[in-house]
Amino acid sequence: MLAGSRRSSTSRAAERRLGSAFVWTLVAITLIGFGIRVFYILDDRAPLVHKHAPTCSQELQGDAIFYHCGAQLLADGKGFINPFDYDLRNHEVNEAAEHPPLYILYLWVPTVLGLRTPVEHMIWSAVLGAATIVLVGLAGREIAGRRAGLIAAFFAAVYPNVFSHDGVLTSETMSIFTATLSIWMAYRFWRAPSLWRAVALAAAIGLGAMARAELFVLVPFVLIPMVLARRQVPWKRRLRWLGASALVLVVIIGPWVGFNNTRFRKPVFLGLGQGITLRSATCDVTYGLNKDWDRNFGKLTGYWATKCVLGDFDKIRKRHLDQSEAETVYRNAAYRYMDKHGGHIFLFSTNARVVLARWARITGIWDLLHNFQQVDLDHFPEGREYWIAWGGLVMFYAFALLSIVGVVVLRRRRIPVYPCVALFLMVFIVITIMFGQNRYRASAETALCLLAAVGVDAILERWRARGRDTADATPAGADRRAPELVTAKPGP
Template sequence: MTTTRTEASPRVDRRWWFGLAAVAAAAFAWRAVYILVWRRDHQVWGDAYFYHHGANLLADGYGFVNPFRFLIDGLIQQAADHPPVYTVYLFLFSTLGVRSPTGHMLATALVGTASVVLAGLIGRRIAGNTTGIVAAVLVAFYPNTFSWDGMLLSEPMALFAVMLTAFLAYRFVDDPSLVRIVLLGAAVGLATLSRAELGLLAVFIVVPLVLRRSNLTSWRSRIGWLAASGAACLAVLAPWVAFNATRFDEPVYLSSGFEITLATVSCDKTYYGELTGYWSLECVFGYLEPTGLNPLNSDESQRGQVLRDESIDYIQENLDRLPTVIVARWGRALGLWNFEQSVQLDSFDAGRTLWVAWAGAVSFLVMAPLAVVGGLALRRRGKLVYPLAAPFLTVWFTATVTFGQPRYRALAEGPLAVLAAVGLVAIVAAIRRRTAGGDATPDGDAPPPPAAPPLSGATVGAGPDPSPETSDHV
């Protein structure tokens, strides 16, 4: 018996949900094993130190303060180095007594597992049940998705927000409404509070979705829907932005991290030599030391203004070198510029376990071509690709402006895995069609029975839209 999603068989539907639940359970179990075996003794430092101890200090009532200055120097200094969502998430567990690095990693694994579920839902919506399960499996076990859950970094939260945004985008595509575009705007706001550059999703996803709606017959309607979505996004951002306005001498909006990041990539160390396209703290020290500014006599916003001005001056003085640097940044973001060094830096600087860094670098070279095939397959079926492609544009923009490393690619690895699942299932279906004489469906399931011939005089249509309702079979 053959059914479609519009005539969903309860047995098929239950079986699919049980399958997704099993994949999600396996995903969390694997993440827990990875954390308990390989990550529990990892020294927490850098951004991980900030998130972990910042959440505990927030739970202790100190607010959003710099944990380095507090725990090392005994200073209470306001901090907005990163947007707040991941810190607030860990804070919730800290208030419940989960305060160790391992505990926070396991809490983060719950976020990673939620991304697995969203991957399954997206894959099912755009290409059918089989693709949904394959997408969930890939996000569950792909090294460039599961490994971030054991690093105490904001990447798992950013990936979750990206997957939620993509899921809501495809829901809007299938059934557009004002409520759904408002929810999509709120999701972009959440994503922006996980990583500031994800605010670009409003431009890359929300705007095109609204402008292409044929049911909005006037520009006034389109502008109204865009305004509603933008208002929802701003409503999510407003409390954090308003809070920052009360804490610093110079304006700070989403975070104060951009200025120091720009400084780390704007000096001879990162424009010439073996670290071209990468970053170095030596750049920051070189700019601040002549000014005499330090954490004891200035706040983040004051130092950030100096770093921004000095960085812009350096870039303007080295414009002839900038094209080479940008190409190196793109190569590093893909892990292709100086491949072995990229893996070593991914392990040493970013903190990934060495075998995972190698596995991530190699598996990306397999997943990327599959994702290209998946994108082409979706295009052939008349499906939109840009809700899944938009995160890659965000990564490209970030790498162009700052520097390249595989960590920056983490927020796009979930969409990459979903597209790879579409590609993998499409390839298997093509092989089955070739061996079975062309009878397999795009989703790789058995073909439906031939349609009954039309009644005399009836118009033969193009058939049902296979996009959200790819055939499922009992």
């Protein structure tokens, strides 16, 4: 009995040592990842900022203006308004809800503390990126053990398709964080289901929807099946868990939805960016029907083009429509074009060639067939450095292959894969409806890191097992060197 107690004490001590080693290694990986992000920001992104621009909207380009300047306007008490109109149209105030508010609220925190410059906001985003590395490590440990967690964290630390978003000042930094949080919460619930873990999963998904609206699909894709699949739990209890989860979602999302519907003339849910996004992908240029454009700029089938929305934009400005009304104009124009060229997209009868092009762009197949055009598009107009675009593509190919191994391993271990796979399904839904660009894959990139890490961990375990088998098969006292080393004669 004393010997058994001693063995138990030794086992607990070993477990504590392993746990401590995991924590400190994860801290080291996180610091490395944070250092990479800060270096990237200071070396590559900071020089792109127009430091002496007369207005906030002229400091940056693209969607970064909406988030960076939107946070400043919010901190100044202006509310959620259009920063372009305010800066460039003599302080014209127009309510805005192009995107859900979570990332703007995150940037609002340093802004009210006096940290208002683009670079300061980028560093603050890098802090969130570092937190994502921690979540990836914890999620990986929950899925497949400590080593898999550390491998996944390292992947997230060095993967350009994850860390580059922190220096671009777009909501992908927040959506990656909340998507990873949702994965971790899902596997924690799967390991030990309870009311509080169901509520935590719902909260993570709710926060995700407040970062990128499409993350709301994790409710039917992950939350509901995860709760209903707990067959060892009585039906009534599972339904109570779902009811509590629904309440949490309402508490997180409801205030923003209610606020939106007091500001606009038409109903608004999480955001108003879908119409213009859809319209920017539905014209002859993006359907591959404008041969002159193709010759001058390259084939943009399945992508987007500013040319698609210019006519509608002018009409909206002349009619003084608010954003909810403009959304309807863009959406209806897109529907009319799609009906004319193959059918309504939501019935999945649109031009199949365009949908296939979108899928090819998001999976990297388009690059292989079209001289890596997506790399060039990532550089311009998306604004990524070439080394980021190339590094992200090469690592994506490697992770995609390893993730297939990871999925097979998890299936054999009877560990659910749908909390990770659901994010890829979400991406495919979005790009099928909208257009194909690598930015839309951002929310699923850490899921790719996790599945790839499971694959690497399984490969390492297989090699380790083979080494043990070889050692066990060698007779005691025999020379364990390779046979050719034992029998070979010395050279001259």
